Amino acid sequence: xxxxxxxxxxxxxxxxxxxxxxxxxxxxxxxxxxxxxxxxxxxxxxxxxxxxxxxxxxxxxxxxxxxxxxxxxxxxxxxxxxxxxxxxxxxxxxxxxxxxxxxxxxxxxxxxxxxxxxxxxxxxxxxxxxxxxxxxxxxxxxxxxxxxxxxxxxxxxxxxxxxxxxxxxxxxxxxxxxxxxxxxxxxxxxxxxxxxxxxxxxxxxxxxxxxxxxxxxxxxxxxxxxxxxxxxxxxxxxxxxxxxxxxxxxxxxxxxxxxxxxxxxxxxxxxxxxxxxxxxxxxxxxxxxxxxxxxxxxxxxxxxxxxxxxxxxxxxxxxxxxxxxxxxxxxxx
Numbered sequence: 001x002x003x004x005x006x007x008x009x010x011x012x013x014x015x016x017x018x019x020x021x022x023x024x025x026x027x028x029x030x031x032x033x034x035x036x037x038x039x040x041x042x043x044x045x046x047x048x049x050x051x052x053x054x055x056x057x058x059x060x061x062x063x064x065x066x067x068x069x070x071x072x073x074x075x076x077x078x079x080x081x082x083x084x085x086x087x088x089x090x091x092x093x094x095x096x097x098x099x100x101x102x103x104x105x106x107x108x109x110x111x112x113x114x115x116x117x118x119x120x121x122x123x124x125x126x127x128x129x130x131x132x133x134x135x136x137x138x139x140x141x142x143x144x145x146x147x148x149x150x151x152x153x154x155x156x157x158x159x160x161x162x163x164x165x166x167x168x169x170x171x172x173x174x175x176x177x178x179x180x181x182x183x184x185x186x187x188x189x190x191x192x193x194x195x196x197x198x199x200x201x202x203x204x205x206x207x208x209x210x211x212x213x214x215x216x217x218x219x220x221x222x223x224x225x226x227x228x229x230x231x232x233x234x235x236x237x238x239x240x241x242x243x244x245x246x247x248x249x250x251x252x253x254x255x256x257x258x259x260x261x262x263x264x265x266x267x268x269x270x271x272x273x274x275x276x277x278x279x280x281x282x283x284x285x286x287x288x289x290x291x292x293x294x295x296x297x298x299x300x301x302x303x304x305x306x307x308x309x310x311x312x313x314x315x316x317x318x319x320x321x322x323x324x325x326x327x328x329x330x331x332x333x
Contacts, residue, residue, distance in 0.1 A: 095221055096149035097193070105142065113138025153193050157222050160191040162259065164198075165230065165252040172245040178234075179205065197221060212238040226255050269329050276325040283318060 089102050100108070116137030120130035164185055171181035179202075186198040197218060204214035212235040219228045233251055237244045291298045301307035 091220065092146055092150070095153070095223070096146045097153050097196070098146070098149065105146075109138050109142040112141060116141075154222060154224060156191055156193045157197065158224060158226060158259070160189065160194045161226055161230075162252050162255040164189060164194055165248055165255060169245050169248045169252060172248070178211065178244065210238070226258065229254065272325075272329040276322070276329060279325070280318070280322050283314070 089105060093100050093102070093105060098105075113134045117130055117134030120133040121127075125133065167185055167189075168178070168181045171184065172178065176184075182198050183202055186195055186202050189195045189198070200221070201214045201218065204217065205211060212231075215234045216231045219231050229251055233244075233247050236242070237247065287298060301311050
């Protein structure tokens with residue numbers, strides 16, 4: 001019915017349509033940009049999944065940090081409630097930097113008490129007063145000496161501690177491990193107290209104690225907020241990770257700001273402290289001057305019973321006044 005030419009044209013047209021359909025199916029997504037859009041959507045979805053995983057990890061780290069801070073805060077409140085009563089005598093001696101045992105301390109206290117009692121009796125002091133002097137010598141003076149050494153040692157530590165943290169920060173930025181930084185401080189720190197405390201940390205770590213636990217004991221020996229901050233930072237970094245040099249750098253700035261604030265408070269309260277010292281010492285000075293000019297007039301306070309009662313009453317009220325002034329001029333921050 002149709003000629004050969006028409007058949008050929010029909011076949012060619014069908015082949016062309018078939019080729020165009022194939023080209024449309026395979027080439028259109030590329031030419032229209034749908035594949036690129038699908039790739040971009042897949043990349044965005046992948047980034048969203050990665051970001052969600054990172055957020056989940058960060059949330060877990062933050063929760064771990066919060067749990068750690070909560071535990072430390074509860075422990076700190078518990079220790080503050082107990083106060084110094086919960087501190088054992090070996091720990092007090094360690095804080096003072098004394099290598100005495102508890103037995104040696106009590107023997108020293110007993111010997112000092114007997115010496116002060118014998119000195120009071122040889123000076124013809126009344127027996128009851130001599131007993132009181134002996135008790136003060138046995139119980140008061142040794143503990144005052146331990147407290148004095150502890151305060152002096154803590155003061156030396158806090159003056160050098162910001163520089164110590166800076167050394168750790170520079171060492172970590174240079175690529176040194178934390179243990180090597182602590183070892184450098186224990187050998188090269190200019191302050192003997194800092195060297196001794198960090199050497200104890202190194203020794204504890206050598207015995208197998210984890211780093212955060214060895215550093216955590218620093219607060220037991222140096223009961224300061226600054227040392228507690230340092231222990232918290234190291235403990236959190238060991239548990240949750242993070243940029244230790246940046247965190248310790250921030251801690252160093254905080255320590256220096258606290259030191260500046262302490263200096264400002266000392267300068268502002270120095271006038272009040274001088275006034276309190278003058279007011280507290282003035283009655284004793286007046287009594288000594290009266291004794292030098294009119295000894296018979298002042299000795300009645302020591303020889304008569306009523307005079308003894310008056311002296312005890314004056315001493316009690318002077319003590320109360322000194323404590324009130326001390327409370328007024330001491331600032332916590």
